[in-house]
Every structure is written in C-alpha cells, then in structure tokens.
Amino acid sequence: METFxxxxxxxxxxxxxxxxxxxxxxxxMGLAPTMVPTVVRAMETKPRVPVIWIHGLECTCCxxxxxxxxxxxxSDVVLSMISLEYDDTLSAAAGEPLEEHRKKIMKExxxxxxxxxxxxxxxxxxxxxxIVAGKPFLEHLKESAEGAKAIxxxxxxxxxxxxxxxxxxxxxxxxxDRVITNKPIIKVPxxxxxxxxxxxxxxxxxxxxxxxxxxxxxRPKMFYGNRIHDTxxxxxxxxxxxxxxxxxxxxxxxxxxxxxMGCRGPTTYNQCGSIRWYNGLSYPIQAGHGCIGCSEKDFxxxxxxxxxxxxxxxxxxxxxxxxxxxxxxxAAVGGAIVHGVxxxxxxxxxxxx
Amino acid sequence: MRIEEAKKIYxxxxxxxxxxWVNFLTIITLFVTGLYIGRAFFSGPTGVEATYAYExxxxxxxxxxxxxxxxxxxxxxxxxxLLIALFSKRDRLVLPTFxxxxxxxxxxxxxxxxxxxxxxxxxxxxxRNACARTVYPxxxxxxxxxxxxxxxxxxxxxPSGFWASLFGWIVWFLGGxxxxxxxxxxxxxxxIIFAVLHVYFVVREEAIKKxxxxxxxxxxxxxxxERPVDLDDIK
Ligand code: HEM
Ligand code: HEM
Ligand code: SF4
Ligand code: SF4
Numbered sequence: 001m002e003t004f005x006x007x008x009x010x011x012x013x014x015x016x017x018x019x020x021x022x023x024x025x026x027x028x029m030g031l032a033p034t035m036v037p038t039v040v041r042a043m044e045t046k047p048r049v050p051v052i053w054i055h056g057l058e059c060t061c062c063x064x065x066x067x068x069x070x071x072x073x074x075s076d077v078v079l080s081m082i083s084l085e086y087d088d089t090l091s092a093a094a095g096e097p098l099e100e101h102r103k104k105i106m107k108e109x110x111x112x113x114x115x116x117x118x119x120x121x122x123x124x125x126x127x128x129x130x131i132v133a134g135k136p137f138l139e140h141l142k143e144s145a146e147g148a149k150a151i152x153x154x155x156x157x158x159x160x161x162x163x164x165x166x167x168x169x170x171x172x173x174x175x176x177d178r179v180i181t182n183k184p185i186i187k188v189p190x191x192x193x194x195x196x197x198x199x200x201x202x203x204x205x206x207x208x209x210x211x212x213x214x215x216x217x218x219r220p221k222m223f224y225g226n227r228i229h230d231t232x233x234x235x236x237x238x239x240x241x242x243x244x245x246x247x248x249x250x251x252x253x254x255x256x257x258x259x260x261m262g263c264r265g266p267t268t269y270n271q272c273g274s275i276r277w278y279n280g281l282s283y284p285i286q287a288g289h290g291c292i293g294c295s296e297k298d299f300x301x302x303x304x305x306x307x308x309x310x311x312x313x314x315x316x317x318x319x320x321x322x323x324x325x326x327x328x329x330x331a332a333v334g335g336a337i338v339h340g341v342x343x344x345x346x347x348x349x350x351x352x353x
Numbered sequence: 354m355r356i357e358e359a360k361k362i363y364x365x366x367x368x369x370x371x372x373x374w375v376n377f378l379t380i381i382t383l384f385v386t387g388l389y390i391g392r393a394f395f396s397g398p399t400g401v402e403a404t405y406a407y408e409x410x411x412x413x414x415x416x417x418x419x420x421x422x423x424x425x426x427x428x429x430x431x432x433x434x435l436l437i438a439l440f441s442k443r444d445r446l447v448l449p450t451f452x453x454x455x456x457x458x459x460x461x462x463x464x465x466x467x468x469x470x471x472x473x474x475x476x477x478x479x480x481r482n483a484c485a486r487t488v489y490p491x492x493x494x495x496x497x498x499x500x501x502x503x504x505x506x507x508x509x510x511x512p513s514g515f516w517a518s519l520f521g522w523i524v525w526f527l528g529g530x531x532x533x534x535x536x537x538x539x540x541x542x543x544x545i546i547f548a549v550l551h552v553y554f555v556v557r558e559e560a561i562k563k564x565x566x567x568x569x570x571x572x573x574x575x576x577x578x579e580r581p582v583d584l585d586d587i588k
Contacts, residue, residue, distance in 0.1 A: 215512060216525060227530075230510050239414035240406035241397020256403075260393055267530035297529045308392060310535055321535065322392055325542030332546055336553035339467075340560070346469045347561050 004043040007080040018043075024071055028200050029212075030222030042207040048080070049206045050105055050113040052144055053087040056137040057130045057164050057173050058119025060089060062155040065192035069199040070279035077199050081206055085113070088132060099133050106147050114205060115148035117141065117158045121179055122171035129171040141179060150184045150211050151176065152201060156294060159187035159218075166300040177218065184211050187218040189270075191294035196275050197223045217297075219269070228265035228291050231273030234258065252288060262306040263290030270295040359576040364480060364587055365569060368437040369444050372430055373570050376496075379427045383499075384545055386420040389413075391538050424503050431500060434493075443587040447493065449486045455582045459483035473561045478581045485554075488547070495544050502537045506530065 002010075008018050022040045026033065055063075067074045078084050085105045091098050105113060119137075122129040127136030145151060153176045156162040164173040177185050188201055201220055204212045212220040229235065237243070237257035244251045244258050257263070265273075268291055272283040284291055290306070293299040302310060309320035319327075365373075388394075390413070397412040407414050437444045450456045460483035465471035467484070505523040508516025509530065527533045558566040564576045 216522070221512075225512050227510065236403035236407065239412060239417075240401075240403040241393060241395075241411070241413040241416075242399065242403055242406065243393055243396060264531060267534060269530075293531060296531060298532070302529075302531045309538065321538045321542060322388065325539075325545070329542070329546050329549055332549045332553075336550065340553065340557055342469055343473070343557055343561060347473050 003045060003047055004081055007048065008043075011080065021072065021076075025200075025203050028071055028196055029204050030200070039207060042209075046207060046209060048083045050085050050109045051082045051116055051202075052085055052102060052105065052113055052148075053116040053118065054132070054137075054140060054144055055087075055089045056117065056119030056132075056141065056157070057122050057171065058155070058157045058162075060118070061192040062118045062157075062198070063089065065190075065195045066198045067195075068278065069195035071196060072199055072203070074195070074199060077202055082114075082202060102144070106144070110147040112149055113147065114150055114152060114202075115144050115183075116152045116154060117176050118154040120157045120161060120164070120173050120175055122164070122173045123179075124170070124172035129173075138179065141176070145180045145183055148183055150186065150205065151180060152205075153177070153185055153187045153189075153218075154198065155193055156189045156191045156299070159189040160297040162191060163300050185218055186211055186214065186220060189219065189224075189295040189297075191299075193295070194223075194271055194275055194277060197271055223271050224269045224295070226269065226271070226274070228268045228270055228273045228285070231271075232265050232285055233273070234285060247288075255288070258285060258288075258290040260308060261290045262304065262308055264293030264296070264299070264302075264305075265291040268293040268296050268299075359564070359578055360580070361574050361576055362480070362581070362584070362587075363573050364443070364446070364575055365573040366437065366441060366443055367573070368433070368441075370570055370573060372434045372437070375426065375430045376434075379423045379430065380496075380544060380548070382423040383420060383427065384541055386416045386423070387538070387541050389416050390420060391534075421507060424500070424507065427496070428500050428504070431496060446481055446586055447486075447489050449483075449490055450583070450586070455479075456483050456486065459582075460487075478577050478579050480575075480581045480583050480586060492544070492547055495540055495547070498540055499537065499544070502527070502533050502540075506533055506537065 005018065008021075013021075019040065022043055023033075023036050026036050026039045031039070069077065072081075086098065086102045088098065119130075121127060121136075121138040121141050123138065127138035130137040132140045153159045157164070157173075158176045161169070161173055161175050164171060165175075177187075186201060186205075188198060190197070197220075200223065201212060204220070212222065215221050215224060217224075229238070232238075234255065234257045237255075238259055242251065242256045243260045244256050245260060246252065247261065259266070263285065265285065272285070272291065276283045276286070292305045293302065296302075304311065307320065309322065312319055312321060312324050314324065393413060395411075398406045398409045401409060406412060434444075438447070455477075459477070459479055462471060462476040463482045463484045466473050466476070501520050501523050504516045505520040508514055508519070508521055509524060511517060512521060524530050524533045527536055555566055555570075558564065565572075565574055569575045
C-alpha cells in the first residue's frame, strides 16, 4: 500500500498543505505541538491501513456522525488515510462478491487490519435477531475479529450495549468486549460519538501503529478524560447557583445551568464541551437542552432524563431518594416516640421477681 | 436504683469521645450540604453576573466547598478512629463478638426488650448490647463507603490524579458515575436514619435505666448494678 504522503501527492496536495494538515490533526489527537515532526514522519512512511467496518444491532448514527467530521474531513480519512475495504451498509448492493472480498482482505492482511464494529451482537435465540450476509451477526463478528490487529468499538452500542440493551434487553444485546476477549478493544462511546473523536482515534492508530492510551474502561484517555460538567461553558452559573427551573422560564432564555433540568454533564465523560459538534458549532447544552449522558454506560436506564435524581421503585408513586429518605426518617421519628412511650409504660412499677 | 449501689465503669476513651462528636458534626454538615448539592432547593444570588455571584452568599460553589472540606475532616477523623483502635483495647469495643455465647444471649435479650416482652431491668447487663454491637460496625462501613464514593467522584475531575487513582475504581465498580452519585445519595439517607434511631435508643436507655448512657459519650462513664458480662472487652 502507498503511504499517506504518496496518496496526498497523487491527489495534488502541496507540501505546505500537507504540513498544515499534519499540524491540525496533531492538535485534534490531543498531542503536544512538539509531536508534529513525528506525525509528519509517520505520514511519510506508514502505509495506509486496511479497515473492515461491520454493522450489528444499531441505528447507524455512528456512520452518520463520522461522515460529518470536518478536521480532518471524513473523506480524507476514508480516501487517503485508511483503506476502507468493507462496509456492508455502504455496499449492500454489491451482494455476495463483497463477502468474498472481506475474506480475501482478511487472508491477505491477517493480523494487520483494523476491525471497526458499529452496533453489537444480540445473543438471544442464537443470535437470530441480527442477520448479516445470511448469518447471525454474532458469527460475522467472531469471524472478522479473528485476524484483526485491534478492534474499534464504535459508539455506545458496541461499547456498552446502548438502547437495545435497555431493561429488559429482549434480544440479549451485549457489548463487543463480552464476545471478543482476546483482542485489544478501543471503546469510543457516544450515541453517536463526536465525529472528530472518531477520526482522531483512527488517525492515531494508523499513524502510530498502536492503540491510543486507554483508561480503565478501555476508552482513549485524550477524548474521555473530562466530564462535560468540567468543560461546560455554563459552569459559572452552576457554581453561582443560577439554575433553569423550567424550559420556558427566564433563566432558560438567559442560558443558565441546566442541572435541575436533569443535565447529566456532571457524570458524563466526553468532549462535547470542548470539541463540540458540527465542526465546533454547538452542543446540546449550548442549544438549551441538558446532556443525557449518551456516552456513559447504562445511560438509557438512568432516567428520567429531565430529573436530577432517579426514581426508586415505590408502588403507585413517583418517588426519588429524598422523598423516600425523608418519609422513612419521619416514620422513624414517629415510631421512636410511640415505642418510647410504650417502653416507659412497660418498665413502670417494680421489677416482678 | 440509687447511684451509690451502682458500679461506675470507665468505658469510652477521650479519643473516642472526641472522634464521636467530630464525626457527628461533620456528618450533619455533609448531609445538609449534600442534600443541596443533590437538589438545589434555593437559588444563588440573582441579578449578578455569574462570574461574580460565585463569591456572594450561599452559592453552589460555596456549599460544595464546605462539603469537600467536611469530607476531608471526615476522612481524617476516620483514620484517627482506626489508629486509636489499633493501639488501645477499649477502642476496639466496636467489633462484634459473634464467636461468643454471650453475644447471642444478648441478642435474644435485647430483641425481647425492644419488643417490650422483657423488662429492661431483667436479663444480664452489658457494656454494649448486642444490637449496638451489630449495627455500629455497619455504620463504620457506611461512613467508609461515603468516603470512598465521595473522594471517587471528587477525584474524577482529574482521572489520573491522586484521589482518582486511590478511589476512582469505585465509580466503575458501581457501574458509572451517575449510579455512584445515586449510591452516595441513598447511603447518606441511610446514615441519617441510623442517627435518628441511634439517638432514640440512647435517650431511651437513659430514660429507663438512668445509667448515664447519654452523658457517657461526654465523660466516658456508665453505671451498672451488677458486673456486665462483656466487661473483659474493655479491660
Ligand atoms: C450522625 C450522627 C451519629 C453517628 C454516625 C454516630 C455514631 C456512633 C457510633 C459509630 C458509635 C459507637 C462508637 C464506638 O464504640 O466505636 C456511637 C456511640 C454513641 N453515640 Fe453516636 N452517633 C451519632 C450521633 C449521636 C448523637 C446525636 C448522640 C447523642 C444524643 C450520640 C450518642 C452516642 C452515645 C451515648 C454512644 C455510646 C453508645 C453505646 O455505648 O453503645 N450519638 N455513635
Ligand atoms: C456521611 C458523609 C456524607 C454525606 C451524608 C454526604 C452526602 C452527599 C449527598 C446527599 C450528595 C448529593 C448526591 C447527588 O445527588 O449527587 C453528595 C454529593 C457529593 N459528595 Fe458527599 N456526602 C458525604 C461524604 C462525602 C465525602 C467524604 C466526600 C469526599 C470529598 C464527598 C464528596 C461528594 C461529592 C464530590 C459529591 C458530588 C458533588 C457534585 O456533584 O457536585 N462526600 N454528598
Ligand atoms: S449545564 Fe450541565 S454540564 Fe453545564 S454546568 Fe450545568 S450541570 Fe454542568
Ligand atoms: S452532551 Fe451528553 S448526551 Fe449530548 S452528545 Fe454530549 S455526551 Fe451525549
């Protein structure tokens, strides 16, 4: 395979633009400016990496997000940085020959290709809830993973299970790392993940020929090391105790903190507050809606999204921790008074010998 | 019962008594500030630019700061409590003695007493009754849980920092940061419910036996009519 620089040259990109590009992506990958020469060298010498991109139980929002990457452009990544050999959603019309091609690529680049998994395998009914190329996705996944160098788990589906795994999880959908245990797996959660985070991860892997530094949950540290809350531009309102109480109140108009509207920013690790969405244009909180924690494990079961606290299952009641706690504490006080009076009566008079 | 007939026994060391009241004050502070953090039931100063409002009056930022300072005090006093237990036998009274017969006899007696079947002046006397022996260790565990989850959440603003490397694991153990917040919140209520019952049973003991129960956490002494069966635990 040709190197990135060769590909760029073939496309008529000047040396100057090439260096600019290398500088930009160094920043996007969260690396220090001193790393620019390393990135340039890597782009001049490293061959493009073959990628097999498969789709399980999912909504394709990860692909939708990916194609909107602006720095670098998704087209640059797909056309000049990786060599996207297989994507069943994009090339469904190709039919049988595509499957042949996947097998050929796997054989040719055994141990060298990257497997990108979007969506997850449902285990129920022997995997019959998701069929790809006439076979359960579960088998498709296991087979494709066998010769992979590393696996990228795109989005909350592949990383955590996501909405299809919400209680009671009728299809027994499980994250990829429950099925594949012998390969390095990079989790890139989010529903969908931010486009620049996706391309950033891919670039890091192909340029440095290794997986990015991961946290204890398998997520790249440089993109999942911050809570939205700690990067949110509305944080000053949080600290000042200035909160939106209703979506149509004055505070909402003024852009105060959405904490009391159930914002999950304080418990969510993602780059929305800093990289933001659509080429840095905006992100949900900027648009006036709280974060729902879409990149967190089990976010789908941690509702209601518009309440700060979850409900505790109490029959025929909407009750959160404070309501239940205060009720029990009051009952304890009441019980203590009654028990106290009764104890006094029981112990009055002389001890019966 | 007249005081002269009773034996006055020194039970609680000075260190334990200081720990108890520091612990009480910090937990009340943590609970009140924590409730506000979980449900901001009043607004901070309005009509002021947020950047400056931060420094004015009872703001979320200030209340969180108080919570965290009290959190550090709670941690320090917890470590202090462990240390005194290491060095003096009387401060190990908290350990439940499951392996002894008198624990089980005591458990039966205290249950019958609380069910009002048995009078409080019947049965044996104990330095510490079996119910308290069972519950206090759980309270220490609950406090430890609050410290671990609290410093876990606190530390995760820098996942590779000191607190996160010490206690960050709890966040993932509990299934993520949101569930950690909820657990921290639920156990906060559990501790307060314990405190209500705890104060009740202390006052009840005092009111019925007049044995200096209530003042024991101030001066260290309680009064007994006969030799308590678990006297060896502090000797
Ligand atoms: C958050 C509130 C409180 C907590 C967490 C708490 C916790 C504890 C614990 C863990 C012990 C056992 C100490 C040991 O031997 O290791 C204890 C004993 C004691 N506490 Fe508290 N306490 C609280 C509030 C109070 C209050 C308000 C009073 C006073 C009315 C009180 C009075 C006592 C007394 C008299 C004892 C000795 C009881 C005995 O011998 O079993 N406590 N407390
Ligand atoms: C018995 C002791 C404690 C009690 C009763 C208590 C109570 C609470 C409560 C009710 C909350 C609100 C939870 C929520 O809904 O998010 C909270 C939050 C919190 N507490 Fe505690 N807490 C205690 C100890 C600690 C300790 C030792 C620390 C360590 C520094 C700590 C750190 C925190 C943090 C970081 C938060 C989240 C603050 C935020 O989201 O802005 N807590 N606490
Ligand atoms: S809007 Fe959400 S993320 Fe932003 S400061 Fe408020 S609670 Fe935190
Ligand atoms: S703000 Fe929260 S819910 Fe919205 S995209 Fe970012 S992480 Fe997901």
